[in-house]
Amino acid sequence: MPKTVSCADQYGDYQTPHVLATQICRLLSERGIVVASVLEPTSGVGNLLLAALGQFPDVTNAVGIEINGDYVRLLEEKLRASLEVATNVNIVCASFFHVDLDDLLGHLPEPILVVGNPPWVTNSALGVLGSKNLPKKSNFQNHVGLEARTGKSNFDISEWMLRKLVEALDGRRATLAMLCKTAVARKVLTHAWKSGLSLTESEIHPIDSAKSFGAAVDACLLVSSFEPEGTSRECRIYPHFGSTNPTAIFGYHDDTLIADLALYHRWKHLAGPEIYKWRSGVKHDCAKVMEIRREGHQYRNGLGELFELEEDHVFGMLKSSEITKGVGKIPTRRMLVTQKSMTDNTLTMVNHAPKTWDYLERHAEYLDRRASSIYRNRPRFSMFGVGSYTFSAWKVAISGFYKALQFAVVGPHEGKPVVLDDTAYFVPCQTESEAQYVAGLLNSQPAREFFSAYVFWDAKRPITIELLRRLDLTSVAQELGSREILDHFRSQNE
Ligand SMILES: C[S@@+](CC[C@H](N)C(=O)[O-])C[C@H]1O[C@@H](n2cnc3c(N)ncnc32)[C@H](O)[C@@H]1O
Numbered sequence: 001m002p003k004t005v006s007c008a009d010q011y012g013d014y015q016t017p018h019v020l021a022t023q024i025c026r027l028l029s030e031r032g033i034v035v036a037s038v039l040e041p042t043s044g045v046g047n048l049l050l051a052a053l054g055q056f057p058d059v060t061n062a063v064g065i066e067i068n069g070d071y072v073r074l075l076e077e078k079l080r081a082s083l084e085v086a087t088n089v090n091i092v093c094a095s096f097f098h099v100d101l102d103d104l105l106g107h108l109p110e111p112i113l114v115v116g117n118p119p120w121v122t123n124s125a126l127g128v129l130g131s132k133n134l135p136k137k138s139n140f141q142n143h144v145g146l147e148a149r150t151g152k153s154n155f156d157i158s159e160w161m162l163r164k165l166v167e168a169l170d171g172r173r174a175t176l177a178m179l180c181k182t183a184v185a186r187k188v189l190t191h192a193w194k195s196g197l198s199l200t201e202s203e204i205h206p207i208d209s210a211k212s213f214g215a216a217v218d219a220c221l222l223v224s225s226f227e228p229e230g231t232s233r234e235c236r237i238y239p240h241f242g243s244t245n246p247t248a249i250f251g252y253h254d255d256t257l258i259a260d261l262a263l264y265h266r267w268k269h270l271a272g273p274e275i276y277k278w279r280s281g282v283k284h285d286c287a288k289v290m291e292i293r294r295e296g297h298q299y300r301n302g303l304g305e306l307f308e309l310e311e312d313h314v315f316g317m318l319k320s321s322e323i324t325k326g327v328g329k330i331p332t333r334r335m336l337v338t339q340k341s342m343t344d345n346t347l348t349m350v351n352h353a354p355k356t357w358d359y360l361e362r363h364a365e366y367l368d369r370r371a372s373s374i375y376r377n378r379p380r381f382s383m384f385g386v387g388s389y390t391f392s393a394w395k396v397a398i399s400g401f402y403k404a405l406q407f408a409v410v411g412p413h414e415g416k417p418v419v420l421d422d423t424a425y426f427v428p429c430q431t432e433s434e435a436q437y438v439a440g441l442l443n444s445q446p447a448r449e450f451f452s453a454y455v456f457w458d459a460k461r462p463i464t465i466e467l468l469r470r471l472d473l474t475s476v477a478q479e480l481g482s483r484e485i486l487d488h489f490r491s492q493n494e
Contacts, residue, residue, distance in 0.1 A: 012119025272472025392428030
């Protein structure tokens with residue numbers, strides 16, 4: 001734990017430049033919002049608060065909350081120099097986490113504008129810094145505990161603040177206008193929609209965060225309006241800041257988060273049971289030992305060692321980044337696959353593949369210390385995601401990381417099936433013609449548009465197995481007029 005904690009790091013301190021602050025308040029004014037009071041929940045040196053007071057001269061009350069005393073003094077000086085006495089402005093030096101928001105908002109005349117740019121920092125970054133700039137006891141921390149167990153513990157502090165703000169604005173007449181990561185904006189809106197909060201409309205305006213903050217982050221201005229009777233579950237997405245025409249509307253429908261409502265309504269009849277079962281590639285968590293390259297009659301691993309193995313357990317492999325190149329792609333790597341199914345006893349290798357077993361034992365220190373609980377109480381040197389599907393000769397595959405919906409046919413190499421890494425998803429097929437046909441269905445316009453309705457391209461892994469499982473290929477075949485071809489392949493597989 002570092003002895004001194006840098007203020008900038010623990011407070012996620014990226015002050016909004018004056019130009020952007022002015023543009024934001026002008027955009028709000030052009031939307032025609034009426035403002036009686038302003039709250040800036042982490043006011044910093046006050047550029048957003050001052051821009052709001054300049055843009056909305058009828059404001060009678062304003063509050064800024066800021067943890068950094070130097071910033072509070074600086075802002076108070078600026079206010080003394082610029083404000084007319086008519087506005088009652090109070091800058092509170094406090095942590096947002098200790099403020100009673102309901103009480104504070106209850107004392108502000110409506111309509112309220114909550115405008116700000118909460119700290120750009122995650123709970124795990126604060127953990128590394130040893131910082132206590134976190135909420136004390138809250139659902140947020142329970143959430144982190146749960147996420148920590150499932151391995152998703154990285155949480156934006158701004159998300160917690162924004163959740164608290166939308167909850168506190170429920171039932172009031174107000175507008176929330178916040179700069180944040182686009183992924184955070186989406187999570188906060190989803191929380192508000194699922195909780196039935198009284199929103200009337202929402203907008204996401206992307207900002208150039210590299211230009212304004214020197215940070216390469218997908219960020220936006222989130223604008224949400226609240227009215228006591230509000231029931232909106234939709235958000236307009238604009239292509240860039242200042243644009244007047246939204247490119248898509250995302251929202252919450254049928255208990256599902258939808259990325260593009262127009263596409264969703266056009267293609268929702270294609271949703272249905274999974275005709276071809278989607279699978280993940282093989283997981284081993286030990287690339288240095290299990291991913292190898294052929295050199296003559298030998299193999300070389302990621303540790304630089306040269307050795308011999310029996311052929312039985314060695315398969316050509318494609319990483320998900322290599323998949324889109326499709327048929328004819330010659331694997332440059334091989335994967336050592338220890339099992340045919342996840343219950344296979346690996347000890348049988350002692351007799352039928354002694355060189356392979358010897359190699360694994362020599363590298364047991366790497367394999368035995370694999371941390372994931374999936375390897376616990378399983379045969380030694382086990383893998384995950386292996387079954388008959390792993391060894392199907394033909395596959396139609398897609399990478400979970402790609403920013404494009406492109407399905408590729410993967411065929412055998414040197415007479416053996418090619419295996420995929422665990423960041424790829426695929427459906428197994430028996431023949432090349434079947435794989436080509438299935439890839440044709442998946443790459444068709446109806447299927448792509450169906451998937452696009454759910455995909456958020458700024459997500460770390462935009463393509464998920466849950467997404468792929470939504471599509472009913474029978475309905476796609478029907479749509480394309482080729483249902484009997486699909487039935488023919490299905491009957492051959494039975
Ligand atoms: C991204 S900066 C933005 C500042 C200002 N809102 C603006 O738009 O220019 C985040 C601000 O949050 C303040 N901050 C960080 N943690 C805070 C907390 N727990 N309570 C109140 N302010 C906090 C930082 O000191 C910093 O001024």
